[in-house]
Amino acid sequence: MNAGDRLPPLEIPITRTLIVAGAIASRDYQDVHHDPEPARQKGSPDIFMNILTTNGLVGRYITDHFGPRAELRRVAIRLGAPNHPGDTMVLTGTVEEVDGDLVTVRVVGANGIGKHVTGTVTVRVPG
Amino acid sequence: MSLRGRDGLGGRAAITGIGATEFSKDSGRSELRLAVEAVHAALADAGLTPADVDGMVTFTMDTSPEITVAQAAGIGELSFFSRIHYGGGAACATVQQAALAIATGVADVVVCYRAFNERSGRRFGSGVRHREPSAEGAALGWALPFGLLTPASWVAMAAQRYLHTYGLTPEAFGHVAVVDRKYAATNPAAYFHGRPITLADHAASRWIAEPLRLLDCCQETDGGQALVVTSVERARDLPHPPAVIAAAAQGAGRAQEQMTSFYRDDLTGLPETAVVARQLWRTSGLAPADIDVGILYDHFTPFVLMQLEEFGFCAPGEAPDFVAKERLPLNTHGGQLGEAYLHGMNGVAEAVRQIRGTAVNPVPGAERVLVTAGTGVPTSGLVLTADPQGRTRSTTGPPLHL
Amino acid sequence: MNGEPEVHEEFEARLKAYEGRPAAATGVGRDPVNEPMIRHWCEAMGDTNPAYTGPNAIAPPTMLQAWTMAGLSRRPERTAAYDELLGLLDESGHHAVVATDCEQEYLRPLRPGDEITFDSVIESVSERKTTKLGPGYFVTTRTDIRAGGELAGTHRFRILKYAPARRPKDPKDRKDPKDPKNRKDPKDRKAPEERRPRPVVNRDNAGFWEGVARHELLIQRCTGCGTLRFPWLPGCNSCGSLEWDTVEASGEGTVYSYVVMHHPPFPTFAPPYAVGLIELAEGVRIISNVVGVPYDKVRIGMPVRLEFRRYDEELVLPVFQGVTR
Known part of the structure; x- marks a missing residue:
């Protein structure tokens, strides 16, 4: 594995179910993550995914790729275009740095309206 | 006849059966089905059965491969299959191919066929547009939607079964890679010249299609390789010592497919290689112990092991040990893993160099070389030998049937 | 402000x-x-x-x-x-x-x-x-x-x-999500290269895929000699007969062999993933995916059970759920 290597993309259909299930599993009962009307009143066309779910999906993307022995050390993400129901997010990753068994991956999750998430993940991959 | 003289083919073979489907503007069935029906009709006319057939010839343009027509027509192993290019120009040449095979004993009963839905399917006169998928496409189509998409993955399916059956680990494949790369390391023409590997390197290389690792898979190459064939008599007047074609054979197994023969047998061997081996040993009068060098097709390491077993160099499941102990000089140019992947034609050239004594990794006294072709597909093989008249040999081996 | x-x-x-x-x-x-x-x-x-x-x-x-x-x-x-x-x-x-x-x-x-x-x-x-x-x-x-x-x-x-920049849009200005024209089904929007390869369907195997659409896995049976065959072909390799009917697979099977795909990556498949060669209880084999089992837990001999999964608006595939013990 080398800097510049690309991870295979992971496509995640953004269903209403995923958004609500993610919000509840992360104990986030903010109405914008499950109730369309309050979401609209706050300027959003529909409910949208909460950051904890995005964080979980980014973590899953990395450990799916590097396998069950990989240990997440740091996940830093920034949200952009929201994930609304009916969209699809495609996560892609590029190895930014390999330092011994620590690998830093730049992750981008793009949806139909732009970049939902950009971030970096540091993961320890036992040799 | 040849361009310069009378040939020996005339009067040696005969057409004994003819058969066809109805001729229509819309057959209502697949091209494969039409081919099978025509083959059945011709065999019935000849008073023969599918079980009698051991050779098939068609056009390169035909969408129904010989092996697939055989599979659907009740035909078993094939020792001869051939195709002629150039559309309608192939028609009589299919019969010539059959006659060559019959006259030389390469096959006993050869069926020539051509079948298509030229009118209702793609019309030659209407330009390219959608056409019904061919039998060849359909055969591969059973694997693709599930993500089994690469040659490595098709080989890996059988390789997994081999390991399971004989209680081995993927490291068993490493010996082939190590031997190939050892020879490549001292071959200046090899891509991996000067870069030998160890078993540990093999074991550390990344997975491609588990249980195949990177170092189980040959590189891909740009290049060309050509060979010239003449009579042995003529060869004796030319500059180099001839590499005599002591035996040449083709083989297709029952229910053969191209790389995806997952539905037959136990997946631990290569039935098509067994068809080739039987013919080569019988025609050459040689046995595994007589072979000085083996050039065994090695696009993927597991199939080298299975070839050694099918040819009888060792018992089933013992090939990893056989290779580890280097009981037979193997792929002395570095093979396709080490020298170049040229669809095996560079291996034929290496066999010639061993017999000439000009190989970069010469095997002293090499006079009998086994060369094989692509595995997991209908395949072929050669036994090349030194010219018995060209050298003073002190051999106690069996006579060569030239 | x-x-x-x-x-x-x-x-x-x-x-x-x-x-x-x-x-x-x-x-x-x-x-x-x-x-x-x-x-x-x-x-x-x-x-x-x-x-x-x-x-x-x-x-x-x-x-x-x-x-x-x-x-x-x-x-x-x-x-x-x-x-x-x-x-x-x-x-x-x-x-x-x-x-x-x-x-x-x-x-x-x-x-x-x-x-x-x-x-x-x-x-x-x-x-x-x-x-x-x-x-x-x-x-x-x-x-x-x-x-x-x-x-x-x-x-x-x-x-x-x-402070929200826009007032929420008047509901009647919003597109009706029930209107198919406005529906953003992600599966409809997949680019061709992001979808699984299509089954290769022709007249010789169309009956198989019609069965899949009905959630039936059909095996050909030669009516001449009774031999079951898979993959589908117009004639029998045992006897050459062109006459056949079908039997529906029970859905029980075992992993006969498998491959774990790592490289190269394909847009629609996320390596590593396992592809199995499934031996059905009826004795024929079929390539498929083993689902519900991590890729590194698939083993030869593992019992599996048929299910049908939809992958996009066109594609339903027979896949096999690993039966863990």
Whole structure:
């Protein structure tokens, strides 16, 4: 594995179910993550995914790729275009740095309206 | 006849059966089905059965491969299959191919066929547009939607079964890679010249299609390789010592497919290689112990092991040990893993160099070389030998049937 | 509001005064780290990482914040300072909130039974920013999460408190999501190269795929000699007969062989993944996917059971669920 290597993309259909299930599993009962009307009143066309779910999906993307022995050390993400129901997010990753068994991956999750998430993940991959 | 003289083919073979489907503007069935029906009709006319057939010839343009027509027509192993290019120009040449095979004993009963839905399917006169998928496409189509998409993955399916059956680990494949790369390391023409590997390197290389690792898979190459064939008599007047074609054979197994023969047998061997081996040993009068060098097709390491077993160099499941102990000089140019992947034609050239004594990794006294072709597909093989008249040999081996 | 910079400066100075003050003090996780919440999380995320199950399970590290969440309960840990800060922002019209950044460092894995405590500090409050959502302020907090008193991870979290820029659209101006023209089905939008390769269907095997559409896996049977055959072909390899009918597979089978695909990556398949050669109870074999089992847990001889899965609006495939014992 080398800097510049690309991870295979992971496509995640953004269903209403995923958004609500993610919000509840992360104990986030903010109405914008499950109730369309309050979401609209706050300027959003529909409910949208909460950051904890995005964080979980980014973590899953990395450990799916590097396998069950990989240990997440740091996940830093920034949200952009929201994930609304009916969209699809495609996560892609590029190895930014390999330092011994620590690998830093730049992750981008793009949806139909732009970049939902950009971030970096540091993961320890036992040799 | 040849361009310069009378040939020996005339009067040696005969057409004994003819058969066809109805001729229509819309057959209502697949091209494969039409081919099978025509083959059945011709065999019935000849008073023969599918079980009698051991050779098939068609056009390169035909969408129904010989092996697939055989599979659907009740035909078993094939020792001869051939195709002629150039559309309608192939028609009589299919019969010539059959006659060559019959006259030389390469096959006993050869069926020539051509079948298509030229009118209702793609019309030659209407330009390219959608056409019904061919039998060849359909055969591969059973694997693709599930993500089994690469040659490595098709080989890996059988390789997994081999390991399971004989209680081995993927490291068993490493010996082939190590031997190939050892020879490549001292071959200046090899891509991996000067870069030998160890078993540990093999074991550390990344997975491609588990249980195949990177170092189980040959590189891909740009290049060309050509060979010239003449009579042995003529060869004796030319500059180099001839590499005599002591035996040449083709083989297709029952229910053969191209790389995806997952539905037959136990997946631990290569039935098509067994068809080739039987013919080569019988025609050459040689046995595994007589072979000085083996050039065994090695696009993927597991199939080298299975070839050694099918040819009888060792018992089933013992090939990893056989290779580890280097009981037979193997792929002395570095093979396709080490020298170049040229669809095996560079291996034929290496066999010639061993017999000439000009190989970069010469095997002293090499006079009998086994060369094989692509595995997991209908395949072929050669036994090349030194010219018995060209050298003073002190051999106690069996006579060569030239 | 853009014409009143001095007002913002004064307001911003009030906000800045909260930097460095605690946001949450001596917070206690509502539940200890526990298997059910881990499982619910993994289900929601589609995360099948075996590290999160079994006797030595750890919690997904990205759950770090979830253990601190109050849910619908009160938040006694929240400080007056943080409440005041959010109140100031609410009163100034910045009542909407959206999370924008999350940075987590994991120092040690959390395991079922770990008791969680946490403290949080207001790290920074930004100056006023104009965003697509509307003008607002970024508030960054940092939380230290402890398990059994030992620091297990840190969590930096940034929210945007903003004044929504647009009034919600009049409902009748919104596109009717029930109208097929307006429906954004992600499966409809997949580019061809992102979809699984199509089955290769011709007249010789169309009956198989018609069966799949009805959720039946059909095996050809030669009516001449009774031999079952797969893959589908117009004639029998045993006897040459062109006459056949079909039998429906029971759905029971075992893994006869398998491959784990690692390289190269394909847009529609996410390596590593396992492709199985399934031997059906009827004795024929079929290539398929083994589902419900991690790729590295597929084994020769594993019992499997047929199911049908839809992969996009056109494609249904027969796949095999691993039957773990």
